[in-house]
Amino acid sequence: MISFPKRERAHHAAACVGVDAGKFSHTLVVRPQHQPDSKPFSFPTTRSGFDTAVAFIRQQVPGAAATTILVGIEFAGNYGFTFAHYLAQLGFPIVSVLPAHTKRWKDVAHNQPLKTDAKDAGTITDLLAQGHFVTFPFLSPAYADLRYLVTARERLSLLRRGAITQLRTLIQVVFPEFEALFPLIAKKTPFTVLRTFPTPQDLLDATRTKLLRVLKTASRGHLGAETYDKLVAAARATLGLPGAQARLRQEILLTLERIALFERQIKALETELVEALQAVPETPYLLSIPKVAPVTAAVFLGSIGDPRAYEAGEQILRVAGLSLIERSSGVLRGTKRISKRGRPLLRQAAYMFAVRSITKGSLFRAEYDALCRRNGGVKMKAVVAVMRSGLRLLYSIARDRRLFTIAPPAVRRVAA
16 A cells, blocks of 8 residues: 555655666656656766766756655666665655566556566656655665675675585585485585595595594594494495596585685674674664674664664564565455565574574573464464564664663563
8 A cells, every 4th residue: 555645745746757777777757746757868877877867857847956856766686776876965865666566557557568768767757656666775884884794795605505505416426325424514524524535435545543533523522433434334335426436526625615715705704794783873782682693683784774764663574574464355365474575684684583582491482382382383483473573672672772671661661
């Protein structure tokens, strides 16, 4: 549903400007109040191009202040961010028109599979004028730094997961029995064993003393003769392809090196994250919550920006894609589920915080047990409910900038 204030804001603007953002060029359409739309105007993504775009907008609305001209941009990935910040510095209010809305409205307005930059800019202007837009979050430098670092860390984590998947694929051909002995192949001990003995033949060629030393050192004394016997027996009876052992040995070592590189880079970014957190005023309050790690706090603040820019916890759930939706019609009553339309990183951080917080004796354990009893023991539904409660808690603590206490704030005020 479109909120009334959004419609009013669009209707009272001196002009609505819809911008279709691209990599090398943008296209805009200006709709002055009570006047026809301008012709589509395309301009390159350069400083001179941005200057000509502003001149074109002012030409369509002579004498209007920049603050009275509402600009809606459909962002394509990162395309359009530089233009948004450029316009914001000049005083233009910037909002975001969602691509999903543009696609659906284009089918309604044109009733044909037509896609051009000019048509898209006109469609964005239609949606903007009707109040179909969301606020564009201009982050202050401290919050922006957190978002950049969190995004970079996630990219490296994704590359690391891909390299681990590739390592599993290689092991299935070279030494398929290895994963039965080390199911958690991404741990330190299996990595060390593979780095020292990449193939079954390397294991068989090694002396008992050397292999035992590697096992005991990597596992900190937890593994010894029993694991040695299992490894040697598996190497002797392996179904690994003999040719693959010779040809893929080097690739296994290179993949292990790549994983180690990603892990070093992730640790370096996490060190920067901790340093960047010190510049954000909400950090000490968030870290006072049990089971909230610096990375969790960084993902939360980097995803939402200034907590005081929001009016309620429901808005935070919407940003994370954890708002509840339902599909019902007539006698049909659909089940409620989360929308998943939001920031995946924030949703992932909420999940990890929830998992840590439902362990025995932890913050949300009692709530989790009660939810499981009420829903018939469906654990995932209970975890999602805890994710929502956890995000609301993070938001309230950060917004009020207060240290965490078990007693709710109202109870503490009465007690005082």
